[in-house]
Amino acid sequence: MNSPIENFMRVYMFALEKHLQSKKEEIAEIPFQSDEANTDRPLKEYLKQEIESNFSSIPETFDIATVTTNTNNYNVKSLKNISINSVLLPDEISDEVKQNIKEKKQSIYTNPDLCFELNINNSIEYIPIELKSTKKNTIPGSSVQQIDPNEWVIFIKRSSTINITTGQYINAITTKIPFPDRSPRPEVSFDSLCNWNKKHRIVSNDNLRFNQDNDLISKQSIIYDWQSFLSNNWIDILFTSSRVKDNEPWFNNNLRKFILLFLDKYESLSKEQQSNFKNKVKNLIKK
Incomplete structure (x- = not known):
């Protein structure tokens, strides 16, 4: 996956993570919903305002010159023409935008927490963004039918201090699925995403490199073949x-x-x- 938009999101979300880390004191003042699985409207409104006003593109001063995935190098200068026109809250997403997102998703559509409206050479693209917030480390994620493994996530851990990381949903998934009351919801973890970033998202001089993840297939099986995954877990319970x-x-x-x-x-x-x-x-x- 090496389209301009995909590479823009790799670089932009890394830069956004650094930017939001500089805003920890402001984020700490935001009231959070008590439900661990949901981040509430005040946080969404804060991110909308902050991104639209202060961080709508890759900063000119950002010191990453190239982004590398596997053996493919991409010049970050060529991504500077991409910008975020607006950040849509769930109730701002029109039926037309919903249809646009649905056509590109393999999973069941649900309203994203945020939606970036990207401008690339006067063409508009919509990028759904998931927000996760937890006081501990792990929370139940989305139901398996709704998960888009490549969707971008802003993950906030709010214990004694605020910690922030970003990445793609698949890299926040642990190897656990709590016993389902309705639809299975694979567990997601702040630490899992942080550890993936430390291991696979490498900054060297002015290069941002994403290394291949050899565990990707096993993670995908949790989403695409969750019934077999659960069945094997139950076998382990009985035999081990x-x-x-x-x-x-x-x-x-x-x-x-x-x-x-x-x-x-x-x-x-x-x-x-x-x-x-x-x-x-x-x-x-x-x-």
Whole structure:
């Protein structure tokens, strides 16, 4: 992925992270919603105002000359013609803009927390932005059907001090999916995104380099094949757990009871009945 817009976002979001880190005292004064999974309107309004007024493009003084992904180099000067016309809040996103975003998403559309209206050579592009805020480290993320792994995230950790990082959604995902009450919501972590940036987003002299992530396929499986991912987790609970952990989910105990009942039933079947049962279950799995 090396289009001008993609490279602009790589450089711009890195620069925005540095800019917002200089605004920690202002951000600390913003009231946050009590729900860990949501960042509220005051933060969105602050970011809208700050970006539109003070940070609508890659600064001329920004000392990154090239951006590198894998073996591809891109001159940052060629990105200086891209700017942010406006930052749209959820209730400012028109039906036309929603349709524009839907046509480019593979996931189910939901209103983004913010939407950048980019101007590139007098052509308009819309870039959804996700906001995450937590007092701790991890929070439940979006439901798997709504996740766009390449969507850009502004992640704020607000403990005793304010900490800020940016990156793409896929790099904030941990390897955990809490037991789903409705639709599974893979866990996201501030530290996961920070650690990914330290390992894969490298600044050397005036070059910003994004190294290949060898764990990308396993992360993508959490999104695109989450049922198999959960199933393997449950197998691990049954076959690798030698003791009951403190504060483990209630489902773990239910799973142990279920497997014993299942084995009693399955072992009572003849070989032919077992084979027929296995084939029946396979045929019932939705593709």
